[in-house]
Amino acid sequence: MPSKIHSTAVVDPAAIIGDGVEIGAYTVVEADVEVGENSWIGNHVNLRSGAHVGKRCKIYHSAVIGEVPQDLKFEGEESTAILGDDVIIREFVTVNRGTKALGKTTIGNKSYLMAYVHVAHDCTIGNNVIMANAIHMGGHVEIGDWAILGGGVLVHQFTKIGAHAMIGGGYRAVQDVPPYIMAAGEPLKFSGINAIGLRRRGFSGEKRIEIKEAYRLLFRSKMDKDEAVKAMADSFSSSPEIQEIISFVQKSERGLI
Template sequence: MSIHPTAIVSPKATIGRDVSIGAYSIVEDDVKIGKNTSVGNHNTICSGTTIGDNCKIYHNNSIGEVPQDLKYDGEKTKTIIGNNVIIREFVTINRGTVAYGKTVVGDNTLLMATTHIAHDCIVGNNVIMANIATLGGHVEIGDWCNIGGGAMIHQFVKIGKQSLIGGGFSAKQDVPPFIIGAGTPLRFVGINKVGLERRGFSDQDRALIKKAYRTFFKSKLNRGDALVKIKTELSQTQEIKEIIEFIESSNRGII
């Protein structure tokens, strides 16, 4: 363990093996930091935060601070950061509220500089958030998503797994899995072909996903009838079932 003499680490924090904490960083009570994690300079890690193993936290970050929610009244809530997470400079991650109780960032996620994750967000595994990307409260981001630089995700929006949101655009409604969303207002511009190839999806898998979304977004059918057609005319693979379930469970509507 290596703790810079200017760092302030609470004796009530739990620090794992081979952790390093840089100059002027503050680690408050009830913080847990897993083994082999590196905390750079000028970071504040607030009470109720758990950080996993093998994380790399650069400089000038605020993790687990109280939410920017006027209803918050000092309740004890949590911030949970997974394993192998990279947090670049000037990132802000707010703790949860009583609504969910915690904010979660999954394993193997990369948060580039100046990204913001608001209270009660659930960010999946293997997610990339590029510079200045912003999540409002209660946002859910699926595994393997890519949120482009400067993108803004409205509170309560859900982004389905393996989707990509183009840089500088805003999502005000739910974005189903496996697609690219871009434009103003945000719209479907195609399946996330490159991302799916990287994840090992076959040509047949991608073609079926593409057919489902062309039916839903591009046909002359209304969306209810389009969904019926997807259910009745396409092979019900795991991916097609996930698309149907996501659309049917949406509370904010689909882009």
Template sequence: MCRPQGTITISQKIHPTAIVDSSASLDNNVEVGAYSIIDADVKIGDGCRISNHVTLRSGVSFGNDCSIFPCAVIGEIPQDLKFKGEDSKINIGSNVTVREYVTIHRATSARGKTIIGNSCYLMAYSHVAHDCVLGKEVTLVNGVHLGGCVDIEDYAFVSGNVVIHQFTKIGRHAFIGGGYRVVQDVPPYIMAAKEPLTFTGVNLVGLKRAGFSNEVLRNLKEAYRLLYKSSLNVSQALDEIRKTLPDTEEIKNVLSFVKNSERGII
């Protein structure tokens, strides 16, 4: 085992078969399991637990109290043929859980960083491609695959075996049903299912659990009725929402997301 100079403390537990580069930085109370490999320029925050057979490549940084389960590979080069070895990073927040066989790839020059926000939960066999950005408390269930440059906003929930096309955006508090293919943007606060993927209602259960008021839920239901259930086109629906609904944070989020969608909304 190669020990980082001046960064290992007595409170750390590093298995003797682990390989830790001398330039890696490990804070207090870090555990590293058997046969794990930690490359140069890796930074691991306080209280992180790196299980056995984990691979952490150069340029990866963790916040505090993350749990990385066996056979996860984080920081490998992207599967992008345009990648020419440019310097890039992966920034992972605090309290993040990465389960077995998850893969997270370094960014390209397009964005320079792949970002996983605080308290995200990436379940087994999920894949986060280059330049993706996940907000806080995002859940990817088993087998979710993200293409490059996918953006997923805070509190979104993506069910098992969903595949998401590159450059797609998923709004905050959105819920995507299992086994579907996502090729257009999914607006915030909604549920999406069926083939092709479509709006199936406001995510009422998730929003109630998150503490949203009945008034907020009524406003969101009306906003999405105008977008999806009226005779108005998208531009007309947005105008009507601006005219008839209160200027709340949630309505602003809906208007901004739809207006700025580049792939179009489902």
């Protein structure tokens, strides 16, 4: 199926446009841009050089993908902003490309970014992530698969948010948020495991109980972090989910919420 490009769109001849792509009115597609097959690009979208869009993506009106980083250290080096397959980008979202630190900003398959989200340079967003309206992220943020962020969340640079975590709307994340939990409050705090989300994604009752007990040791006992990690390792040595929690805690550089 041939691509369908509106007569007012400006598409650089060097851009790689897949079969079945639709590009709306007044959209600009620069050189060194790739758009995967059957993707839909709305009106007034700007795909800057370095933007790589996967298959079957939808990018709504006035979004900007691959703009140069808002980083004073950026010196024009080549870098990319990469969208996986089946990604939805709503109106006025901005995704900056990477810097020499990492070289790329990435958004995983089937992630959904709602209107006015800003993804800064060198961020890594996993698969199936949902980001509600007006979330702003600093550079080098990492978000795991299946995480959900409520509207208006502010994420400090270099912060890590674990897989299946859920952050309530309007809060600030300035420290790392471990996997499988819910977080809310000012300052942001642990508010239980994401039990409903885990159940919907097929985690058994036994697994949810293990995760709940691990976080009781970490956040609700009188143990310090190292003692809690040892207790988790001793109690759940064969659980991949608990091992993921332990690894996240041990690798945290900004500290936990």
